[in-house]
Amino acid sequence: MSLGLLLVGLIVGADRPNDGKAEWTETKRAAAESIEARKEEIASQARRIWELAELAFQERKSSTLLADALESSGFEVERGVAGMETAFVATFGKGKPVIALLAEFDALPGLSQRAEPYRKEDPRRDAGHGCGHNLFGVASVGAAIAVKEVMVEKGLEGTLRVYGCPAEEGGGGKSYLVREGLFDDVDAALHWHPSSSNDAGPRTTLAVIRFRVRFKGKSAHASAAPEQGRSALDAIELMSVGVNFLREHIPSDVRIHHVITEGGKRPNVVPENAEAWYYIRAPRMATAKEVFARVRRIADGAALMTDTKSTILKVTGAHEILPNEPLARLVDGNFRLIGPPQFSEEERSFAQSLRESLGLADDVDLREGARGPVSDAISGFREHGTKGSTDVGDVSWSVPTAGALVATAPRGVPLHSWGFVASAGSSIGVRGAVTAAKVLALSAIDLFEQPKLLDAGKEDFRRRKGTAPFEPLLESGPPPKSVDP
Numbered sequence: 295m296s297l298g299l300l301l302v303g304l305i306v307g308a309d310r311p312n313d314g315k316a317e318w319t320e321t322k323r324a325a326a327e328s329i330e331a332r333k334e335e336i337a338s339q340a341r342r343i344w345e346l347a348e349l350a351f352q353e354r355k356s357s358t359l360l361a362d363a364l365e366s367s368g369f370e371v372e373r374g375v376a377g378m379e380t381a382f383v384a385t386f387g388k389g390k391p392v393i394a395l396l397a398e399f400d401a402l403p404g405l406s407q408r409a410e411p412y413r414k415e416d417p418r419r420d421a422g423h424g425c426g427h428n429l430f431g432v433a434s435v436g437a438a439i440a441v442k443e444v445m446v447e448k449g450l451e452g453t454l455r456v457y458g459c460p461a462e463e464g465g466g467g468k469s470y471l472v473r474e475g476l477f478d479d480v481d482a483a484l485h486w487h488p489s490s491s492n493d494a495g496p497r498t499t500l501a502v503i504r505f506r507v508r509f510k511g512k513s514a515h516a517s518a519a520p521e522q523g524r525s526a527l528d529a530i531e532l533m534s535v536g537v538n539f540l541r542e543h544i545p546s547d548v549r550i551h552h553v554i555t556e557g558g559k560r561p562n563v564v565p566e567n568a569e570a571w572y573y574i575r576a577p578r579m580a581t582a583k584e585v586f587a588r589v590r591r592i593a594d595g596a597a598l599m600t601d602t603k604s605t606i607l608k609v610t611g612a613h614e615i616l617p618n619e620p621l622a623r624l625v626d627g628n629f630r631l632i633g634p635p636q637f638s639e640e641e642r643s644f645a646q647s648l649r650e651s652l653g654l655a656d657d658v659d660l661r662e663g664a665r666g667p668v669s670d671a672i673s674g675f676r677e678h679g680t681k682g683s684t685d686v687g688d689v690s691w692s693v694p695t696a697g698a699l700v701a702t703a704p705r706g707v708p709l710h711s712w713g714f715v716a717s718a719g720s721s722i723g724v725r726g727a728v729t730a731a732k733v734l735a736l737s738a739i740d741l742f743e744q745p746k747l748l749d750a751g752k753e754d755f756r757r758r759k760g761t762a763p764f765e766p767l768l769e770s771g772p773p774p775k776s777v778d779p
Contacts, residue, residue, distance in 0.1 A: 316627030316736070321444050321743065325735040326632070328440040329728060336436045336731065337724040339363065343428035344409075344719040347401040347421040350461035350777040353380045356399040356428075357458055360435050364456055367439045368446075376474040377772040381467060382458035383476060386442045391748055392453040393738050394477065394693070396485040396686065397434035398427040398462045403778055407712040409719035411647035422715035425463065426488025426702050429718055429727040433486065436727075437734035441742075450742045455480070459685070464504060465777040466610050468685035469766035472692050480693045481748055482621060484737055485686055486730040488718065489699035490707050492634045493673040494626035494733070496617035497699070500549065501579035502683035503586045503611040503767065506571050507533065507593045511602040513566040523564030527557045529600040530568045536592035537572075544585055549575040549681065555779045569779075575683055579613045579767070608774075611767035613687040616758055617677055620750035621696030626675050628736040629698055635725040637668050644720060645704035652713050654706045668722065669701040682709065691764040694751040698733055702726030 329336075343356045357373075357380040365371045369384040405422030406415040416422075423429075438456045445454065457476070461467040471477065509530060514523030537550055552572040558565030574589065576582040590606060597604035637645070645667035649656075689695050702725075703717035717723050741748055 316624070316631045316740070318631065321448050321450070322736045322739050324444050324447065325440040325739060326732045328443055329436055329731045329735060332436060332439075333724070333728045336432050336728055337721070339432040340428050340724055340727055341719065343399055343431065344423050347419050347423060348399075349403060349421055350400045350463050350465040351378065351380060351467075351773065351775055353399050353460050356431070357382060357460065360397060360399060360431050360458060363435055364438065368442060369438070369456070376470045376476060378460055378467060378470060380458070380460040381471065384438070384456040384458070385453060387445060387451070387453045389451055389453060391481040391741060391745070392455060392479050393741050394455045394457055394480045394483040395434045395438050395734055395738065396457050396459055396468070396483060396689065397431040398459050399431035400427055400461055400463050402463055402710060405710070405712060405715050407715040409716050411644050411716060412651045413712055422712070423718040424710040424714050426714060426718040426723060427462065429488050429702055429723050429730075430486065431458070433727040433730040434734060436731040437738065440731070440735045441738050444739065445742070450739070452742050454738065461777060462685055463777070465774065466612055466685045466688070466766070466768065467773070469610070469612060469688045469768055470773045472688045473766050473768055477689060477692045482741055482751055483689050483693050483695040484625070484734050485695065485697035486734060487697065487699055488702035488723065488726060490701060490703045490705050491669045491673060491699060492629070492671065492701050494622060494629045494698035495673065495675045496619045496622040496677040497615065497697070498617050498679045499615045499687055500575040500577060500679075500681055500683045501582045501612065501614040501687065503574045503582045503609065504572070505586070505609040506555070506569055506607040508567070508569045508605045508607055509597060509600070509602045510605070511564065511566050511568075511600065514564045516562045516564050520564065524601045525564050526568035526602050527565040529596045529602045529604065530554055530557060530570050532599055533570065533593050533596040536595060537589060540588060540592065545576070545581060547577055548581065548585055549573070550585070550589070575681070577614060577679065579611065582611070609767070609769055612683055612685040613691050613767070615684065615687045616690040616695070616755070618690070618694045618696050618751050618754050618758075619677070620747065620754050621694055623675070624740055624747055625696045625698050625733060625737045628740070629672055629733045631736065632729060632732045634670055634672050635701055635729045637670070637722060637725060641720070641722050641725070642667050645722060648713055648716060649704050649706060652707065667704050669705055688766045691759060694755040696751075698730065700726045700730040700733070
């Protein structure tokens with residue numbers, strides 16, 4: 295297994311042509327035409343979920359919209375799976391192979407934004423689709439419906455599944471699906487993600503451990519009797535100082551970030567309770583666990599210094615994505631067959647205005663060697679990594695998995711920003727989603743029609759994973775009802 299160090303935007307292996315050639319077939323052409331014919335429906339669904347902007351584990355209307363669309367198209371839908379109200383599994387067909395498409399639909403808090411190329415909050419909502427999951431889910435569903443149609447028309451054998459995956463943003467919905475064994479009979483899983491570039495090379499991510507640390511102190515009047523108080527907030531702040539000193543003595547590609555979710559109510563009351571929410575990310579889960587152990591000791595030290603008590607709560611995580619080169623070549627080949635999204639002059643003008651609003655320079659995209667406000671090229675095929683994390687990682691350690699990044703936002707616009715929210719609600723985002731639906735559909739059809747592709751993917755999966763059993767990093771018990779405090 296050779297994952298190497300995980301460096302965003304840097305190439306682990308040099309760009310090289312994709313040796314696996316994808317070709318048009320009658321079946322694949324029919325699926326692409328079906329998606330093109332329903333692009334207005336895809337746009338309407340994407341816009342509706344963008345407007346709903348429902349948070350992790352609370353995506354009731356968004357989940358229902360997608361599940362209903364699949365059910366009305368002939369899929370058998372099981373809702374509320376793995377103890378999550380908004381999770382579902384939609385199935386069509388029977389027997390082998392079993393091909394899975396992943397669908398996400400949760401938003402992020404604090405990213406209210408209108409679909410405008412400048413900062414303008416929407417007073418109707420606090421949340422926004424800063425990761426473009428309103429596009430993710432509808433593209434996967436659109437692909438599935440098109441594949442189902444050609445399975446019926448051409449008599450393709452096998453099982454097609456769509457996994458409705460809630461709470462990717464900090465909740466790890468897919469990890470609970472894995473824990474419940476819902477991927478045990480899957481032969482391959484396909485996914486995609488909105489981006490500001492186009493890329494289908496074998497891509498990995500950072501593993502992440504999420505946890506909360508809570509300090510318990512003793513309240514008192516902050517001026518009249520401070521000696522009787524024990525500040526839980528002081529413990530939070532001392533822990534932060536300790537973690538900042540730790541950064542010098544951990545690998546440079548490890549990321550640690552936190553927010554304080556509780557720190558007292560009034561300055562004149564010594565805070566009895568305080569809580570912080572931490573993420574630790576690293577190229578491999580083993581490294582993340584080592585750093586987590588050290589951070590826990592820092593929390594203990596902060597409690598000792600402040601005469602408070604510390605408790606670690608809600609420990610969950612997601613492993614790094616396990617790349618799969620044969621399946622990545624398949625997806626990359628079909629991406630090149632379809633071509634990157636083609637944006638109108640009006641959309642390019644929107645993109646340029648948005649980039650200017652964010653202060654992005656009119657530079658050259660180092661990964662694509664291209665200029666312009668939106669990506670109009672597909673990156674060279676290479677194994678590489680990003681600094682983000684996703685619960686797709688846990689799926690990839692369970693079954694052979696591959697996916698693509700598709701441009702749904704102007705070049706350089708970061709995920710989890712108002713600019714990405716605006717793009718996800720615009721026609722730029724929809725064009726990317728329609729392209730992604732076609733790439734997923736064509737790749738799924740190839741897996742149904744060419745067993746050798748699945749065999750190669752499974753062999754690469756076995757080689758990289760090894761023989762150790764995989765278990766998601768989750769606390770015992772049911773999934774939470776909400777991620778945010």
